[in-house]
Amino acid sequence: MPAVRLVRWAAVTTAAACVAFPLSAAGPAGAGHTDARRPVFLVRPVGHRSPVDAVGSYAPLSVLGAPTVGLLSNTAATEGITPATAQGAGYMGRSNVLRLASGRWKYVPHGRTASVVVAAGDPAARQQIAQSGAWLAAGRVPGGSPAQRAAAERALLTMRALLRPNGAMAAGWSPGWMYSWPRDSSFACAAFAHTGHEAEAYRILRYSAATQRADGTWEARTRLDGSGPPDGRRWQLDANGWVPWSAWQWYQTAPRTTRRARLAGLYPMIRKAADHAAASLRADGLPPASPDYWELMTATTNIGTAAPLLAGLNSSADLARELNRPGDAARWAAAARRLSAGIAEKFAPLGYQRTVDGQHGRDSAAAFMAPPFNTAPADLPRALVATYQALLLPNGGLTPGNDRTAPWGGNAWTPSTSFFALAWAGTGRPAKARQVLDWVLSKRNPLGELPEKVDATGRPSSVAPLAWTGSITVLTLVALDGKGLPTPPS
Secondary structure: OOHHHHHHHOOOEEEEEEEEEEEEOOOOOEEOOOOOOOOEEEEEEEEOEEEOOOOOEOHHHHHOOOOOOEEEEEEOOOEEOOOOHHHOOOEEEOOEEEEEEOEEEEOOOOOOOOOOEEEEOHHHHHHHHHHHHHHHHHOOOOOHHHHHHHHHHHHHHEEEEHHHHOOOEEOOOOOOOOEEOOHHHHHHHHHHOOOOOOHHHHHHHHHHHOOOOOOOOOOOOEEHHHOOOOEEEEEOOHHHHHHHHHHHHHHHHHOOHHHHHHHHHHHHHHHHHHHHHHOOOOOOOOOOOOOOOOEEEEOEEHHHHHHHHHHHHHHHHHHHOOOOOOOHHHHHHHHHHHHHHHEEEEEHHHHOOOOOOOOOEEHHHHHHOOOOOOOOOOHHOOOOHHHHHHOOOOOEEEEEEEOOOOOOOOEEEEEEEEHHHHHHEEEEEEEHHHHHHHHHHHHOOOOEEEEEEEEOOOOOOOOOOOOHHHHHHHHHHHHHHOOOOOOOEE
């Protein structure tokens, strides 16, 4: 769950059950900024280890300023739209050109890095609008209704705006979100692949290969120029599942004339990732404890790491077969069987709760056991219903989990809620999937962008747009259309 923890999951004030410690933060270029006069503290839930290793630097109070609510972009340069600018404004058709309340247009011209305001009908702005529409038309816009297709179009344009020329995928365009997370990037890669935008999907995979660490793992996030992590945040093992899974999804849709050669170029990345994942499994078949998508360390193995690793090992084994690497395929398939058995033994009796010790409650990551990640175990449908009901908030969305020590408050998180739309679309529950998806889409802001959170009153909050939510939304709409999404064979 990318972003500065202060904004994403932490409270600003301490409580009896929490321990405060300083949070490091960086600006858009990754340079740290310290404001010792106005420190802001992260509150860590009791029983959790710190997700940030760096000590002694503080999040500047500026991170609490108004976040973006939309994007201007020429695909090479992107600029956030502030709430003040968005007042009375709207996008021009299928583009990132903004019509201001005054009637004039605001956009980032080709070859420029900052926006300009021009008269309505400006020829260069019109050309950018036409180019955006042509890009959408060159692919596939999923959705069974005009409203769904409009939401998919906006999500795709947002993902395109957040994708950097080097393949880095920004999580969002506010301080703290302007980094590339392997997890978010992998979802965007799959969404691009299944909507006919293979070039963008492949670019993300190339960036993942370029930023992989020597031991086959990835940092929790990197600066957008690929120069490394912006802080000492713990790396997360789940990336070793997400990246191979996204490569497998890309391969299913890539042009047959070039995909095998391109896969061969990506294969060293896949081998290192899968070998590390396989070697991490313990005698019980499960991986070690690692920060999960909550970006909180757990004392025991969590489902948010185990399920993605299972998807990644199955994906890697199938890709090895495609390249006629039987030794690799057999080794990773065997590891996947061990992991699957470990999940069945330790997590299934708990209803796929967050941790194997059963001490941290339900977790929306239970949905990672469903397609398009993994073939759903027979007992998963019941667990999904129980988890959804346990995490459902009065505002109609879901909290990431019901761990009593996690300070989620009354905010619903759109990624966590969207997981269930995707899972139910993949397990033969289209009506339930649409019900959840309709709720998510109803929370788009006035510009049509999907927010990260929805507050207790049902209003969009935190940053918008968020690449992860957009990607899950697009994948869900694809899954609900026709043949659905493929799942790596187990």
